[in-house]
Amino acid sequence: MKEAMLWEKVDGEVRCNVCGRRCIIPEGKTGFCGVRKNIKGRLYSLVYGKACSTAVDPIEKKPFFHFAPGSRSFSVATVGCNFRCDFCQNWMISQFTGEVKGTELSPKDLVTMALNNHCEGMAYTYTEPTIFLEYAYDTMLEAETKLYNVFVSNGYMTKETVKLVAPHLDAINIDYKGSEIFYRKLCSVPGVEPIKETMIEMKRRGVWVEVTNLIIPGYNDDPYHIEEMAKFIYQKLGPETPLHFSRFHPDYKMLDVKITPLETIEKAIRIAKDVGLYYVYSGNVPGHINENTYCYNCGELLIERDGLRLTGFNLGEDLLCPNCGSEIHIQGKRWIPENLFKGS
Ligand code: SF4
Incomplete structure (x- = not known):
């Protein structure tokens, strides 16, 4: 259990401001999600850790x-x-x-x-x-x-x-x-x-x-x-x-x-x-x-997948389509096994 973030006191109760419900929670009760509780006028997360x-x-x-x-x-x-x-x-x-x-x-x-x-x-x-x-x-x-x-x-x-x-x-x-x-x-x-x-x-x-x-x-x-x-x-x-x-x-x-x-x-x-x-x-x-x-x-076929597995990757470091040069939107670092690169 840990004291929650983003809450405030409202007329003797507490309001949780974490999700769109903004639950008003009376003493001893939890919000709609069941895991954030008003204990003696302060809001706690019951699921921390x-x-x-x-x-x-x-x-x-x-x-x-x-x-x-x-x-x-x-x-x-x-x-x-x-x-x-x-x-x-x-x-x-x-x-x-x-x-x-x-x-x-x-x-x-x-x-x-x-x-x-x-x-x-x-x-x-x-x-x-x-x-x-x-x-x-x-x-x-x-x-x-x-x-x-x-x-x-x-x-x-x-x-x-x-x-x-x-x-x-x-x-x-x-x-x-x-x-x-x-x-x-x-x-x-x-x-x-x-x-x-x-x-x-x-x-x-x-x-x-x-x-x-x-x-x-x-x-x-x-x-x-x-x-x-x-x-x-x-x-x-x-x-x-x-x-x-x-x-x-x-x-x-x-x-x-x-x-x-x-x-x-x-x-x-x-x-x-x-x-x-x-x-x-x-x-x-x-x-x-x-x-x-x-x-x-x-x-052009660029990335092949089978279910959750990557089975082919037809893009270079520049992330441009090898056929027409269009920018392909890939974020973050890539972890592609060598054998999936076309032509390798
Ligand atoms: S549902 Fe849970 S997270 Fe959302 S406002 Fe209510 S107590 Fe907070």
């Missing part, structure tokens, strides 16, 4: 396709979430009830584990890093001279949280789920604006942004909404922002909804490319051609 999941993942799994390709990220989560998504794939840790559980690991322990496992970065992921802000923040500070730091987030942060974490964050993948109605009905989230603002503000502060959209048949597969989302990304974040359309698999409270048809994913990709986005991908469809990166100008 309590990692419920740690793993070594390829950065492509997050997914990041344009940041530190080929690298390994040491991933960490605590229990809890500020959303209640009926389709959550990590619901056993995000929608926890009862006692906070986790392995006692300090920020220093996490960084040591990452280095011992030959990782190049830290990923705060699986559940929502915003709700374990203090733990993530201290780990980012501990890591930043040795490892990169990335968030995989629902984006529902306050401006204060963005301002706090952005200077220490290299990249963020934001799960942008759909329309305002979708957020209200399926995630119990009152509004989409804080998420849009987080994307814009992270980008403005120099953090590399990728966006993921999980397409659930019958809920957010409407071409109009997909086009609107793609237009927002194009206009506010820029055409170089990667967009990943991820295939839904039945889970948690949505076991009666079928897997996303492949045609729906392919149609969404066409719509987003027609809007003008350079890099649009399929997700959860191993072996699909849209896992690869193609030049947005001439269509």
